[in-house]
Amino acid sequence: MExxxxxELMGAFLDEVEEQLQLLEQDVLRLExxxxxxxxxxxxxxxxxxxxxxxxxxxxxxMKNVTxxxxxxxxxxxxxxxxxxxxxxNLLFQCLDQLRQLRDEFIAGSIQTNSEPxxxxxRKLFETKVHTLEETSKTMEFxxxxxxxxxIAEAMKQGLEIWICEVEVDPDCEMKLARAFVILNQIxxxxxxxxxxxxxxxxxxxxxxxxxxxLLITDxxxxxxxxxxQQIVDVKRVKIRPYSVNYQGFEELNMERLNxxxxxxxxxKETRRISxxxxxxxxxxxxxxxxxxxxxxxxxxxxxxxxxxxxxxxSDETIDELEQISNHISRVVGELQESMMKTRMLPIEQLFxxxxxxxxxxxxxxxxxxxxxxxGQETELDRTVIEEIGDPLIHLIRxxxxxxxxxxxxxxxxxxxxxxTLRITASHQESQVVLTVEDDGAGxxxxxxxxxxxxxxxxxxxxxxxxxxxxxxxxxxxxxFSTAKTVSDISGRGVGMDIVRxxxxxxxxxxxxxxxxxxxxxxTIKLPLTLAILTGLLIKLNGRTxxxxxxxxxxxxxxxxxxxxxxxxxxxxxxxxKALPLIWLHDHFGIERQxxxxxxxxxxxLGVAEKRLGLxxxxxxxxxxxxxxxxxxxxxxxxxxxxxTILGDGSVSLILDVIGISKMVENRRxxxxxxx
Numbered sequence: 001m002e003x004x005x006x007x008e009l010m011g012a013f014l015d016e017v018e019e020q021l022q023l024l025e026q027d028v029l030r031l032e033x034x035x036x037x038x039x040x041x042x043x044x045x046x047x048x049x050x051x052x053x054x055x056x057x058x059x060x061x062x063m064k065n066v067t068x069x070x071x072x073x074x075x076x077x078x079x080x081x082x083x084x085x086x087x088x089x090n091l092l093f094q095c096l097d098q099l100r101q102l103r104d105e106f107i108a109g110s111i112q113t114n115s116e117p118x119x120x121x122x123r124k125l126f127e128t129k130v131h132t133l134e135e136t137s138k139t140m141e142f143x144x145x146x147x148x149x150x151x152i153a154e155a156m157k158q159g160l161e162i163w164i165c166e167v168e169v170d171p172d173c174e175m176k177l178a179r180a181f182v183i184l185n186q187i188x189x190x191x192x193x194x195x196x197x198x199x200x201x202x203x204x205x206x207x208x209x210x211x212x213x214x215l216l217i218t219d220x221x222x223x224x225x226x227x228x229x230q231q232i233v234d235v236k237r238v239k240i241r242p243y244s245v246n247y248q249g250f251e252e253l254n255m256e257r258l259n260x261x262x263x264x265x266x267x268x269k270e271t272r273r274i275s276x277x278x279x280x281x282x283x284x285x286x287x288x289x290x291x292x293x294x295x296x297x298x299x300x301x302x303x304x305x306x307x308x309x310x311x312x313x314x315s316d317e318t319i320d321e322l323e324q325i326s327n328h329i330s331r332v333v334g335e336l337q338e339s340m341m342k343t344r345m346l347p348i349e350q351l352f353x354x355x356x357x358x359x360x361x362x363x364x365x366x367x368x369x370x371x372x373x374x375x376g377q378e379t380e381l382d383r384t385v386i387e388e389i390g391d392p393l394i395h396l397i398r399x400x401x402x403x404x405x406x407x408x409x410x411x412x413x414x415x416x417x418x419x420x421t422l423r424i425t426a427s428h429q430e431s432q433v434v435l436t437v438e439d440d441g442a443g444x445x446x447x448x449x450x451x452x453x454x455x456x457x458x459x460x461x462x463x464x465x466x467x468x469x470x471x472x473x474x475x476x477x478x479x480x481f482s483t484a485k486t487v488s489d490i491s492g493r494g495v496g497m498d499i500v501r502x503x504x505x506x507x508x509x510x511x512x513x514x515x516x517x518x519x520x521x522x523x524t525i526k527l528p529l530t531l532a533i534l535t536g537l538l539i540k541l542n543g544r545t546x547x548x549x550x551x552x553x554x555x556x557x558x559x560x561x562x563x564x565x566x567x568x569x570x571x572x573x574x575x576x577x578k579a580l581p582l583i584w585l586h587d588h589f590g591i592e593r594q595x596x597x598x599x600x601x602x603x604x605x606l607g608v609a610e611k612r613l614g615l616x617x618x619x620x621x622x623x624x625x626x627x628x629x630x631x632x633x634x635x636x637x638x639x640x641x642x643x644x645t646i647l648g649d650g651s652v653s654l655i656l657d658v659i660g661i662s663k664m665v666e667n668r669r670x671x672x673x674x675x676x
Contacts, residue, residue: 009058014107017054017103021051024044026353027043029356029357031077045074049071052064055067062113063106066095066098066118066119069123073092094118098115098118142197142215142243151194152243155192163215163240164213165216165226167183167229168235168237169183169209169210170235176206179233179235182233184214187214187229189228190224192218193216194216195215196212197215198212289533295337296627297645299333341533345380346380346383347380353377359372359422367407368408368420369420370420372424374423375423375424379427381426381433382529385527385528388503392503392504396437399497400439401422401439405442422438424436424437429526433527434525436525439520440519440520443521447472449475453481458478473515474513477500478498479498504525508549508658509526510551511524528551537604538623538647539617544591545647546656547645547655552608556602558603559600561596561599562599573603583615583661588639589640606662608658615661628655629645639657639663640660642655
């Protein structure tokens with residue numbers, strides 16, 4: 001009998017691999033940008049060591065072998081024996097890419113990737129450094145932490161000696177790391193050992209410790225230390241030399257700031273915070289969300305029944321008690337719904353963390369200098385929405401790097417900073433999340449867009465002449481549109497911006513583009529926080545109630561019937577100086593239009609990606625939290641309907657599909673009845 005379900009272990013292992021690879025990628029990027037920070041190096045080594053251990057435990061030999069050799073190289077970097085250069089960082093990124101590929105093949109059940117070439121590259125880098133370790137240790141500086149610098153400063157004030165004790169261990173010694181610890185304990189008899197090079201760590205590679213340097217504070221003379229150390233078993237040679245201080249303002253360290261910013265303290269706090277979380281299967285969360293949805297429906301129905309009984313039996317005290325119970329249930333269900341929604345919410349940081357590596361690689365490929373600024377990583381969004389919005393953001397980023405930000409020489413001629421800026425932000429705005437992708441590049445030229453659209457026969461020359469600048473710019477969202485003259489791995493096929501629009505439409509979101517020639521472009525995306533329970537606008541069409549997602553409602557206006565005109569069989573009205581197509585869903589759904597009692601009509605202005613249209617309705621009921629229910633395969637897909645919800649009186653109300661309604665307008669369905 002197995003104590004553990006292997007499938008559960010496998011799931012936990014794969015989740016951990018993805019998590020560790022993300023951490024590694026972030027830390028390697030930080031290493032490249034910030035240099036050899038001890039905190040970053042320690043974090044990288046720990047993650048690589050964890051990956052090696054977990055893959056070995058699962059019998060995943062290919063991943064274990066790559067991470068083992070990768071760990072050797074990371075160890076030499078951590079011990080300051082290998083400088084962090086671009087080729088080294090590129091090699092580490094190659095390792096991460098290959099580990100991801102191995103993980104995918106492991107899931108598929110067939111390992112096809114040959115890791116040997118990459119392993120040889122890692123070994124070559126590691127072995128070269130081990131063989132030249134003696135020369136390196138003579139020229140390499142100790143990377144002292146602030147508290148170690150303070151220790152040296154205090155020793156200088158007291159007039160103590162500060163020696164570097166270089167020890168060469170016998171090559172035939174089989175346990176060099178263990179011998180290095182023995183030597184350390186022996187040298188400690190003379191004073192305090194501030195640091196070692198390489199750093200002594202039980203998880204370090206044994207082959208690194210053929211030569212070890214000890215930084216010693218002591219009142220003993222160099223000859224005594226040298227002679228005593230030389231007597232230790234397996235010590236081949238000892239050399240003592242003075243340590244030269246190279247730190248400015250050495251004695252003026254702020255020890256209070258040091259203790260507050262201590263990396264180990266930060267790591268302990270972070271570990272404690274992480275240990276407060278548990279992993280839960282997504283299917284369980286979905287099931288809980290469905291049950292909460294049922295409670296929301298029943299709570300609304302209880303409130304409706306209470307109102308009916310209260311009007312019918314005004315003097316019955318039991319009704320008052322029912323009202324109290326109903327109010328309490330409403331509060332509890334509301335809190336439960338809010339808590340459940342928060343459980344589904346994830347920080348968008350996990351999506352944003354993928355972008356720095358992508359921007360780095362793309363800017364290198366394009367030969368451009370780019371500064372990436374990310375803001376609002378803590379903004380929370382439904383996990384389903386996060387999964388869906390990833391591709392559109394990637395396309396917008398690639399577009400900004402390829403078409404937006406210019407090369408350094410072009411920016412210099414335009415008197416702009418040589419390094420372009422790409423800014424990605426996320427924030428909450430009422431019941432929506434707002435994402436922006438902004439660059440300070442060349443901007444979009446409406447004339448170039450127009451000529452490209454005509455050349456590709458997306459529009460005619462006559463249509464183009466009648467379009468505004470904003471309408472011309474929005475042509476970039478047309479299928480097949482591209483201004484690129486050549487097709488590359490990055491762009492030119494005319495599929496990127498169309499994918500952006502279709503994904504955002506699917507999420508009932510909006511996208512706006514603002515651009516200024518020579519100054520840059522800004523894309524703004526507005527999305528609902530969740531797709532499970534949403535705020536709906538209840539409307540009536542000839543007595544029948546329908547729901548519209550509030551995230552797609554731009555505004556509600558009331559206009560005189562006389563302001564509605566017909567253009568080529570399509571009803572239009574000018575609202576805020578812009579002609580909007582109007583649609584009567586009565587005609588599409590086969591509902592008789594209600595006889596008009598007033599001279600004005602209600603129009604709900606809907607936004608679909610970058611497009612706007614007006615929906616003519618008979619009555620407005622108001623906003624309400626609605627639980628989205630699938631119609632099911634029995635009925636199938638219906639144009640203009642995305643789902644259904646249950647209202648407080650128990651009746652079923654259809655939820656209108658704004659994208660489907662938009663397509664009705666695109667097809668330019670003729671008006672079946674006279675407007676007036």
